[in-house]
Amino acid sequence: MENLVYPIKFSPILKEKIWGGEKLKSLLNKNSNATDVGESWEISDVEGEPSVVANGALKGKSLKDLLETYKEDFIGVQNYRIFKNKFPLLIKYIDAKQDLSIQLHPNDELAAKRHNSFGKTEMWYVMQADENSELIVGFKDKVTPANYLEHLEHKTLPKILNTERVNTGDTFFIEVGRVHAIGAGVMLAEIQQTSDITYRVYDWERVDKEGNERELHTELALDAIDFEMADDFKVTYEKIKNESNEMVSCPYFTTSFLEVTETLSKKNIRDSFLIYMCVEGEAEITVNGISETIKMGETILLPAAVEAFQINSKQAKLLEVFV
Known part of the structure; x- marks a missing residue:
């Protein structure tokens, strides 16, 4: 484990x-x-x-x-x-x-x-x-x-x-x-x-x-096309720095926007793995003293067993995903 x-x-x-x-x-x-x-x-x-x-x-x-x-x-x-x-x-x-x-x-x-x-x-x-x-x-x-x-x-x-x-x-x-x-x-x-x-x-x-x-x-x-579908496809979301801003939440996944400009101490309060996709800049994610850098275009998975971790960056934009 x-x-x-x-x-x-x-x-x-x-x-x-x-x-x-x-x-x-x-x-x-x-x-x-x-x-x-x-x-x-x-x-x-x-x-x-x-x-x-x-x-x-x-x-x-x-x-x-x-x-x-x-x-x-x-x-x-x-x-x-x-x-x-x-x-x-x-x-x-x-x-x-x-x-x-x-x-x-x-x-x-x-x-x-x-x-x-x-x-x-x-x-x-x-x-x-x-x-x-x-x-x-x-x-x-x-x-x-x-x-x-x-x-x-x-x-x-x-x-x-x-x-x-x-x-x-x-x-x-x-x-x-x-x-x-x-x-x-x-x-x-x-x-x-x-x-x-x-x-x-x-x-x-x-x-x-x-x-x-x-x-x-x-x-x-x-018979797979939905001809009745509303035009609600564009997502509006907050961009408060150093906070998880929810973008999409559906039965299959929840995704938040996280702009990091300092060191964040986070807890995994979900009964889920967490995925971080770096969409701009770079950050360092640390679990139990083990650190991994994530650059633009990279992805990191934290297993559900991870309870606490840190994210450190001067400037990074991440997508945070869980189920």
Whole structure:
């Protein structure tokens, strides 16, 4: 158990994507020879893609190993009761050099039935955005399924979608069923349920190096889209320094914004692990005398068994996540 109580880092799993770019390497110092790195999976329990510990006493152990060995001490009593040996979140940094496909994710019920998976509720925090960069979130106006299919058929779907110009710090909550796409020039942090299920409905008619278009999921998506969804996706939040400012709280995760400019002594009052994503600057996190530095684009996990810890920085912005 004493092995477990320290700030844990995992080796990033880097993903090449047709729409990926260079920012994860140039801005976040991710190590890759590829030119089109689209995603860095920071903490993953996706089937076949488990994260591996990169530091300390547990170095070389997989996320699955930690769950099976430490159970409630790792993720919390209630979380272990619900999720057993399955980690509930997938934590990523994403760089879109080109527009991502227009897509959506199924809810828990559909995902379980069709894919034996969780649904995919997620949130985005914009870390950097080129000038005039945009995201697509939801529809502009009321849309019926027939109207939607007509635009899909005529390849005019973007005309009925809502676009949002974005800047650093903008935050969006993407519920299951909401049509969305990350636009070219945006780099962001993503927190989501552990799921790799995406229904792609429009891909800008682009082709890969072999000249093939990517698969679309028109039929699967149709009964997964929420056509009634309100435009409540943009998150407003406080930015009081040296305090946890809640941004998103849903059944799947709670995320707070924490700007650190001094030494904070914190207690883990949750029956949960804590995850810190550094979205600006750098900080030092200390547990029982063991310190680990977290720089922009890095992620640290504190197991549920960690009761007290310190965060020290002259200037850092962190996302603090628990379930």
